[in-house]
Amino acid sequence: MNSNAAITANRPAEMSGALWGGLAALIGVGVVGLAVSLASDPVRAWQAYLVNYLFFLGLGSGGVVFSCALNLASGRWGKPVKRVAEGLGAFLPASFVLFLIMIPGLRHLMPWAKTPYGPTWWNTLPLLIGRGVLVQVVLNVLGLSVLYTSLRTDIGRRNEQGGAFVGPLHRWLTRSWRGAAAETAIARRRLLILSPLYAVAFACLLTITAVDFIMSLKPHWISTLIGGYYFACSFYISLAALLLGVIWSRRRFGLGDAIRSDHLADIAKLTMAMGIFSGYTFYGQFMLIWYGNVPYETSFLVDRMIDTPWRWVGWAVIFACFILPIVAMLNRRIKERSEPMIAFGAVALAAMWWDRFFSVAPSISGTKAVVFGLPELSITAGFFGVLALVFVIFMHRTPAVIADDPVLDAAEGHS
Amino acid sequence: MATCDTPGVLAVFPHGGICADAVRAVKQAGRTKFHVYSPIADHRVVAAIGQKVSPLGLITLAGALTGFLSAIGLTSYAAASYKIVVMGKPFLSWIPWVVIDFEFTILFGCLSNFIGMLALSGLPRRRTTPGYDPRFSDDKYGIFVPCEGVEREQVMSLLREHGAAEVHEQ
């Protein structure tokens, strides 16, 4: 065990008023932006909302996947950053609420709601809403169970050693505490069952989301890799967010001893690898559709890459998301320093947001022009505010670095 | 094992920690040319020797870039030299050629990596380097210091002081 500020602090941190205010303001901007644009152009407003929903759902659920992957692979190296990943996962309940808000807008968004096409056993509004709710319920139940188990063990054990986690949430988390040894054993078993379940659920549920909100938007267009593309990119997004979150946590809570530059380099390498993999899934779809030249498939690409203003977006996304990371990351030292990593993470996130926009908008709004302005910016700001608020509250109220991990401490895996 | 006929002193050590100490002592004594033998790439010994990182990375990168450019050159030249429309695809179709470019990059990168490693290590060679003892591929560490005449005594006593289990003259 290492001694550092967060572990020895053993109490929740205080959130500053400025932080509260700033994040609340961002959310306010989002609400106002949504309301104003709904009044003038509901399709555009809901489109921006959908893009953000897809982006942030992937980000949040991907954070928990990282935590589960560490459990399954016994990746002890990741222990100091696991809590940050869980912090991203804390967005899941918020994403559920955000989905519910989107329900009234779905009939504006779905092209098949206006002109029916596709299988009637799939493309109907009640089924779409049902599937969306199912996705959210399962992700939340499994994801929050993972978070609950991890937090309970950590907070309970810290409290046994003189910790001051005594708020109502902490008391609820550690109710009926059976003692460190028993709880750790139970937590370990639970996490080793929940982790594979969550990972499988992540893949399947995000596939359903991709089918509903990307594939079905284009009549008769199919791609068997759309699910893989969506969840691979989502994991990439969440790793880039993890990179930023780790750098922020390190500074905010003084975790320089616990989270060293080689942890940062490892996350950066993982992000880069995931970026390359996402690029591979993109290329797999792109090359195959281009090569086969089959009309029901090429319609999707023609909208985006042939003679439309969207092609500039396409090339910029490919360059920034998939090529730039490779080139930028060949240097070892760059990965160990915060400033280049902040830049890399921010560029990756922005570029992937545009990739989501690029996947969705031409199908809904047509290809005459790339319409991006205040509605998109404000709604994005609102979503970001919600994510940041939930993340920051989570990181303040819980120990920022895990002291005792039921799975990783017992494992003799790789360090 | 046949060894080259360089005169010098060979010391055998039971394990890496002692060997690393001895290496530091030999370096402090002003010796720059000596061979350190070890059954594995022991990081303590590497740290004691203090060598810079191998330049193999640059060689590999150069090879990989050569491969990438060669692939683009080959595919473009082959397509442009006899223009036949196949499947309605453009003559210079870079999209599927990304695959060929990628494979050539890896191939040339690996070839230059392998050849570079051999060249930098001075391999292949007919005999092992001076002072080599078969036990160095088993469990012993060793230091061979080329020296002649009077110096030998000094070197031998230095190495004995720093934990050599055996010291031989060659």
Next chain:
Amino acid sequence: MNETLAPTAIGDIPEEGVRDFASVNRQILGNIKVTTRQWWIVLGILIAGVGMFLSCEMNQFFHGIGVDGMNNPTFWGTMLVNFVFWVGIGHAGTLISAILYLFRAKFRTAIARSAEAMTVFAVMTAGLFPVIHLGRVWVFYWLAPYPNQRELWPNFISPLMFDFVAISTYFTVSLLFWFTGLIPDLAAARDHVPGWRSKVYRVLSLGWSNNQRNWRHYARSYLFFAALATPLVISVHSVVSWDFALSIVPGWHSTIYPPYFVAGAIHSGFAMVLVLLLPMRHFQKVKNIITMDVLEKMAKFMIFTGLILAYSYGFEIFVGMFSQNTFEMAAFLKRLSGFAAVSFWTTALCNCLAPVIFFWKRARRSVPWLFLVGVLVNIGMWYERYLIIITQRQTYVPFSWGDYFPSANEIGLTVGAFCWFGMWVWLFMRFMPTISIVDIKEEIPHAATEAQHGHV
């Protein structure tokens, strides 16, 4: 942990595990000893199998590919099935050596050398089939990039050219990677294996001297090999998948093919590694190095790849039905309940259901279960390629519908390929160190070795 270890005789297993460098050498090099009669008998059987392979090939050589059942409308029969199968098997080796090295997974050390060897031999086996299935094997060189008599180059846009480039790259890189890792171990064999073999090892080890100059460049080289081989693994089987996916045949033209094939390749490769390593660790007495923990981790990996396959099968069928495209729907309905149903359900049960048993720890740590699942998955993966290549023949035009069963010549070639692969593996296990001596030594903590010498 601190007991001194008396020098062990060749082949003795210290049951507590690996303790010091000398015992590693003795144990691993102890298996490169005088060959036994049983070994020669098995080698004889395998060579007879290779002889059968050659005679089937000669039969085809003289009588044409019709003896393999290749005729309108089936042009890709079990020859391609074997090709894809063997290329897939090779992928586990590179994954274990390269990808798990980059992820610093310790369990890889004990199995990496054998797995890499398996990769090289599997690619050698796979490479036979594109040549055989041509019929006119002597014109194989037409695929090489050169301008022919009419100054016409091969068309690099074709996925078959991707294949040529990718497979030759994969073979070259795997061979070099395997050989590079072997150099220090061959040097150890040169030093400690007596007799005429020492001279052979001396040539092969290139004068390796275990000195600091050698190690400095070797370590970097290995890292770069791993970094370059990692994307190569993914790309090679993606290229093989594109042989099918870049067509417009319903059931083949599917964007999920690259990751689906790669996952399938790793699945079959791990299964073959299990099938080979389980007997090897018993007969070579290396159970303390290839421990149950290592095998358990491999089993867990197979659950993961099996789940990816289950996802792929399921989602392909879903998208086929979702598309409302007559041909796509037909392609997938015949898998579920049509004439391809036997192939499909065999494949699904062997590949996806069999590894599910590994959710139970007792099954993961049981040699019979590991071996059984390994065999089942190998069968399932061979059948999956059969399912893809043969049953998807039922394309748009009724002329291509019909039944297909491999001819006797094809079965001879298939079994012969297994014998060819087995022969090389058999030779490897006798003449080369099957476990990486250097990597195992690096795993031994310093404290354990130094305690024996009285050093704190």
